[in-house]
Amino acid sequence: MHPRNTSLIALLSISSLAHALNVSLPTSPPDSSKPLVSTLLAFSLEQDRWPDWAGTDAPNPFTRNALGNYARLTGTPPKIRVGANSEDHTVFSPTVTINENSFPPPNTVTPYPEATSVVVGDGYYQLSRFMLPGTQMTWGLDLGLNNVTNAVNMAKSIIKAFRTPAVRRSGVTLESVELGNEPDLYRNNGLRPSNWSVSDYVTNWEALAGPVAAAAQLSKSGVSFLGASFAGQGFTPTQIFNLGILDSDGGKTISTISQHRYSAAFCNGGDFPLISFMNKANVRGNLTVFNADIAATQQHGLRYIFGETGSIACHGAPGVSNTAGAALWVIDYTLQAATLGITEMFFHEGIGFKYNFFQPISLDRSIIDGSALNPPQPAQVQPSYYAGIVINTLIGRTGNAQIVELSVPDDNVSGYAAFEHGRLVRAVFVNLHAWLVSSTGERPSVHIDLDFAGGRMGRRATARRLVIGHADDTKGLTFAGQSFETSDASPRGRLATEFVDTAKGLDLSATEAVLISF
Ligand SMILES: *[C@@H]1O[C@H](CO)[C@@H](O)[C@H](O)[C@H]1NC(C)=O
Ligand SMILES: *[C@@H]1O[C@H](CO)[C@@H](O)[C@H](O)[C@H]1NC(C)=O
Numbered sequence: 148m149h150p151r152n153t154s155l156i157a158l159l160s161i162s163s164l165a166h167a168l169n170v171s172l173p174t175s176p177p178d179s180s181k182p183l184v185s186t187l188l189a190f191s192l193e194q195d196r197w198p199d200w201a202g203t204d205a206p207n208p209f210t211r212n213a214l215g216n217y218a219r220l221t222g223t224p225p226k227i228r229v230g231a232n233s234e235d236h237t238v239f240s241p242t243v244t245i246n247e248n249s250f251p252p253p254n255t256v257t258p259y260p261e262a263t264s265v266v267v268g269d270g271y272y273q274l275s276r277f278m279l280p281g282t283q284m285t286w287g288l289d290l291g292l293n294n295v296t297n298a299v300n301m302a303k304s305i306i307k308a309f310r311t312p313a314v315r316r317s318g319v320t321l322e323s324v325e326l327g328n329e330p331d332l333y334r335n336n337g338l339r340p341s342n343w344s345v346s347d348y349v350t351n352w353e354a355l356a357g358p359v360a361a362a363a364q365l366s367k368s369g370v371s372f373l374g375a376s377f378a379g380q381g382f383t384p385t386q387i388f389n390l391g392i393l394d395s396d397g398g399k400t401i402s403t404i405s406q407h408r409y410s411a412a413f414c415n416g417g418d419f420p421l422i423s424f425m426n427k428a429n430v431r432g433n434l435t436v437f438n439a440d441i442a443a444t445q446q447h448g449l450r451y452i453f454g455e456t457g458s459i460a461c462h463g464a465p466g467v468s469n470t471a472g473a474a475l476w477v478i479d480y481t482l483q484a485a486t487l488g489i490t491e492m493f494f495h496e497g498i499g500f501k502y503n504f505f506q507p508i509s510l511d512r513s514i515i516d517g518s519a520l521n522p523p524q525p526a527q528v529q530p531s532y533y534a535g536i537v538i539n540t541l542i543g544r545t546g547n548a549q550i551v552e553l554s555v556p557d558d559n560v561s562g563y564a565a566f567e568h569g570r571l572v573r574a575v576f577v578n579l580h581a582w583l584v585s586s587t588g589e590r591p592s593v594h595i596d597l598d599f600a601g602g603r604m605g606r607r608a609t610a611r612r613l614v615i616g617h618a619d620d621t622k623g624l625t626f627a628g629q630s631f632e633t634s635d636a637s638p639r640g641r642l643a644t645e646f647v648d649t650a651k652g653l654d655l656s657a658t659e660a661v662l663i664s665f
């Protein structure tokens with residue numbers, strides 16, 4: 148028999164064995180569809196090592212290429228927030244050129260600890276010019292120190308930076324400022340007394356935010372305040388609205404409520420099963436807890452975002468956050484968030500953090516256990532980087548796509564459809580069934596039958612697959628045949644798309660995602 152026929156028969160028999168799933172796809176956007184904004188995938192950068200991300204004398208080429216791949220897919224670079232934990236340990240000094248940091252010693256749980264003190268000067272904020280043209284930024288201001296002069300000095304230096312000719316020419320703009328990172332934790336981390344309440348917070352925030360808003364000429368429709376930035380639900384948007392924050396001088400300029408979310412925490416180490424992340428119910432459980440907050444925020448005409456998020460707090464956990472399985476988690480988590488009305492997801496990144504989408508500089512310590520790396524590991528993308536490529540391919544370049552979740556009758560398989568100009572254009576399916584290095588036997592797969600509801604669709608579609616060896620792999624992924632694991636984050640390999648006969652559907656392996664373009 149001709150070898151080609153053998154493989155065809157093998158293929159047919161695999162697909163007939165695969166568990167068949169009948170999925171109905173609406174051909175036009177249902178009423179329940181939500182905006183799929185160009186900047187859904189965004190990044191939060193730990194403030195202490197911002198110059199490493201941006202570059203100091205010239206742009207960091209790795210950062211620009213890695214973000215440029217994303218920008219080409221949607222037509223807009225990802226938004227960048229600079230802040231987080233070190234935001235509340237930052238002071239402005241007129242005599243510092245860029246920044247001066249003090250770091251605690253590393254250890255095996257935290258190989259790349261955050262700076263305990265960051266002193267910044269005007270040059271620090273002016274590095275914003277090294278972001279890609281069109282980037283919208285949010286900068287953090289220190290509330291932890293509770294010093295209005297310092298907060299105003301920071302805000303003035305930020306505004307001044309965005310008025311310099313170099314930053315103006317770069318096409319990078321300031322969208323908002325954030326006053327305080329995770330203030331609901333101040334009563335736990337020593338920045339405030341243990342009896343510090345949400346009403347103390349609102350009073351305290353207003354006392355600094357008013358002078359900042361005046362000095363920086365903030366406005367709700369111009370450069371605005373990002374509000375809340377809570378770590379959990381110890382304080383909630385509803386509480387601060389009821390306490391009148393939106394009527395204060397600073398609060399009148401809040402355009403967006405930011406919530407932070409991690410599904411677990413590695414602050415003291417621990418052992419987290421990857422399969423608990425590759426789980427539809429857990430992904431949904433970590434997001435739907437915010438439904439009431441989202442509704443309350445939208446009732447006030449404000450946007451709701453996750454201004455900082457990731458798999459596992461305190462920089463991620465080894466064997467989970469840095470794996471290919473986490474990339475599938477990122478796809479499902481981000482798209483699920485979009486269907487709930489969370490318009491942007493800022494994934495947190497720091498130099499040497501385990502959950503990064505990419506490491507923008509070379510590292511001389513292991514991100515897993517802090518052991519010395521000789522030679523150093525070059526700048527590189529990590530598995531979650533591919534999730535961003537899949538997400539931004541689904542979003543496309545129109546700037547006004549819509550998304551809906553598809554009902555997929557399998558606990559491990561999620562699906563989403565994207566619409567442009569009133570019609571179905573693309574869909575993504577994610578098979579979260581964990582295929583691990585330790586798995587044995589035949590790799591399971593499902594067969595997806597596409598049933599179009601509400602109109603006819605062509606027989607021909609194309610598919611791009613996110614191919615993964617094992618869920619616990621930390622490298623070797625490809626999307627549509629291309630690898631981004633290159634020295635400069637440029638894709639390597641020819642783009643390989645597959646033909647899909649929409650009347651026959653397609654197979655999807657355990658631990659794989661596929662993007663279909665109709
Ligand atoms: C798939 O479901 C639709 C209704 O949602 C039904 O009309 C169709 O017959 C089903 N197809 C199969 C192969 O079960
Ligand atoms: C507040 O910050 C200003 C400017 O950095 C500084 O001069 C002043 O000493 C600070 N005040 C307190 C009470 O620390």
Ligand SMILES: *[C@@H]1O[C@H](CO)[C@@H](O)[C@H](O)[C@H]1NC(C)=O
Nearest residue numbers: 339340341342343344346347
């Ligand atoms: C909170 O604790 C501080 C001491 O840390 C105390 O001075 C203050 O009165 C307490 N406030 C309330 C409302 O109990």
Ligand SMILES: *[C@@H]1O[C@H](CO)[C@@H](O)[C@H](O)[C@H]1NC(C)=O
Nearest residue numbers: 410411423424428429432433
């Ligand atoms: C969030 O995800 C984690 C990790 O998968 C899981 O352990 C936890 O139960 C989830 N939380 C909720 C509220 O669903």
Ligand SMILES: *[C@@H]1O[C@H](CO)[C@@H](O)[C@H](O)[C@H]1NC(C)=O
Nearest residue numbers: 422425557558559579580581
């Ligand atoms: C879902 O995936 C898990 C492993 O991640 C597996 O144990 C389970 O059997 C799968 N369920 C179905 C319905 O395939």
